[in-house]
Amino acid sequence: MPSATKDRILDTTAELFRRQGYTGTGMKQIAAEASAPFGSVYHFFPGGKEELGAEVIRGSGRMYMQLFAAVITESDDVLNAVHGFFAGAGETLRETDYADACPIATVALEVASTNETLRLATADVFEEWIAGATQYFAYAGIPRPRARELALAMLSLLEGAFIFSRALRTTEPMAVAGSAAVEAVAGALREVESDPGPAA
Amino acid sequence: MPSATKDRILDTTAELFRRQGYTGTGMKQIAAEASAPFGSVYHFFPGGKEELGAEVIRGSGRMYMQLFAAVITESDDVLNAVHGFFAGAGETLRETDYADACPIATVALEVASTNETLRLATADVFEEWIAGATQYFAYAGIPRPRARELALAMLSLLEGAFIFSRALRTTEPMAVAGSAAVEAVAGALREVESDPGPAA
Numbered sequence: 001m002p003s004a005t006k007d008r009i010l011d012t013t014a015e016l017f018r019r020q021g022y023t024g025t026g027m028k029q030i031a032a033e034a035s036a037p038f039g040s041v042y043h044f045f046p047g048g049k050e051e052l053g054a055e056v057i058r059g060s061g062r063m064y065m066q067l068f069a070a071v072i073t074e075s076d077d078v079l080n081a082v083h084g085f086f087a088g089a090g091e092t093l094r095e096t097d098y099a100d101a102c103p104i105a106t107v108a109l110e111v112a113s114t115n116e117t118l119r120l121a122t123a124d125v126f127e128e129w130i131a132g133a134t135q136y137f138a139y140a141g142i143p144r145p146r147a148r149e150l151a152l153a154m155l156s157l158l159e160g161a162f163i164f165s166r167a168l169r170t171t172e173p174m175a176v177a178g179s180a181a182v183e184a185v186a187g188a189l190r191e192v193e194s195d196p197g198p199a200a
Numbered sequence: 201m202p203s204a205t206k207d208r209i210l211d212t213t214a215e216l217f218r219r220q221g222y223t224g225t226g227m228k229q230i231a232a233e234a235s236a237p238f239g240s241v242y243h244f245f246p247g248g249k250e251e252l253g254a255e256v257i258r259g260s261g262r263m264y265m266q267l268f269a270a271v272i273t274e275s276d277d278v279l280n281a282v283h284g285f286f287a288g289a290g291e292t293l294r295e296t297d298y299a300d301a302c303p304i305a306t307v308a309l310e311v312a313s314t315n316e317t318l319r320l321a322t323a324d325v326f327e328e329w330i331a332g333a334t335q336y337f338a339y340a341g342i343p344r345p346r347a348r349e350l351a352l353a354m355l356s357l358l359e360g361a362f363i364f365s366r367a368l369r370t371t372e373p374m375a376v377a378g379s380a381a382v383e384a385v386a387g388a389l390r391e392v393e394s395d396p397g398p399a400a
Contacts, residue, residue: 019313019314020223020310020313020314021221021223021309021310023220023221023223023224023310024223024310024314097313098312098313099312099313101309105309105363106306106309106310108363108366108367109221109301109305109306109309109362109363109366110220110221110223110224110306110310112298112299112301112366112367113219113220113297113298113299113366114219114220114224119367122367123367123368123369126364126367126368127368130364149376149379149380152361152364152372152373152376152377153357153376153377153379153380155360155364156356156357156359156360156361156363156364156373156376156377156380157353157356157357157360157380158360159356159359159360159363159364160355160356160357160358160359160360160361160363161352161356161360162309163305163308163309163356163359163360164326164330164352164355164356164359166308166309166312166313167308167312167319167322167323167326168323168326168327169323172352173352173356176349176352176353176356177352177353177356179349179353180349180353180356180357180380180384183384183387184380184383184384187383187387
């Protein structure tokens, strides 16, 4: 069977997870919306919904990392990059009528206490995001422990704002979260400037 | 039928929502875990799972407001109150093996694009939280538009940190979110001190 079918199954599942979560998404709906024979879903994912779910979580995690990397590449400094990332999230919310938000958050909350395999998949993705953002802030001159705190705070602001923006159907929470993240990073950069540490 | 049964149904449903979300929670499981006759669930909630869900969302929202109010009453200043609120969230995560987090977040993400009645219930609760926190920060002297931004940022940090703490099974994200919220509020209070505005 062509791997285009497998890709279609993965993309469709990711979209269904974003809109309705893991529990609410059935294998029959996945096959139907991916225009794939029901048997082909199990052909590509013999472990069923759990195996497919884990692959979608990891794939979505990588895709999000690439999105962040693209924003960084386009931005001339770290504050613009952080602002651009939140602005992009707000645009996506508006363009998709508040449906397509983080592909992992809903699933992460659903599985945290109910499915250890999938919880570990979400944990791996989140650790990669945190490590990537920590690396980026450290590269901008922020000491590593502080850079990790900033990464965690920025990502918490982002995920929390997705919840509020989707429930309230307004981008206000995302815009405010973006400003708060920019302020936090600006504060850390000022600390570095005023006390560049032993290496300076 | 005694209203103790109704209360047991509501409490059980709230706990099941926190652990496994709305979609994954069935009326039969609710009746069984609440030790209530199946028929009594429909007696108290003729509208079925949706009506029960809406009442649980609104009740949990009020309970959370009372928790925040209790922390405020115990705290001698606004920074201690914000710190205490996040510290309490971290303790709850640890004590419940990372299961009992926000009773509304999982449901809010599940229903945002799939059930308008329940989305509106989550939106009402979130607006009450935002209004309550805005009022509290305004009372501490922070101008109202800035107070609302702080409220939104603090609540986004809290909800995002629940996602990361539950997925990673560590309170680190909640502790970091708490520090970031305290820093943000402290920054706003410094702004007020340095420029008390026309009323001073």
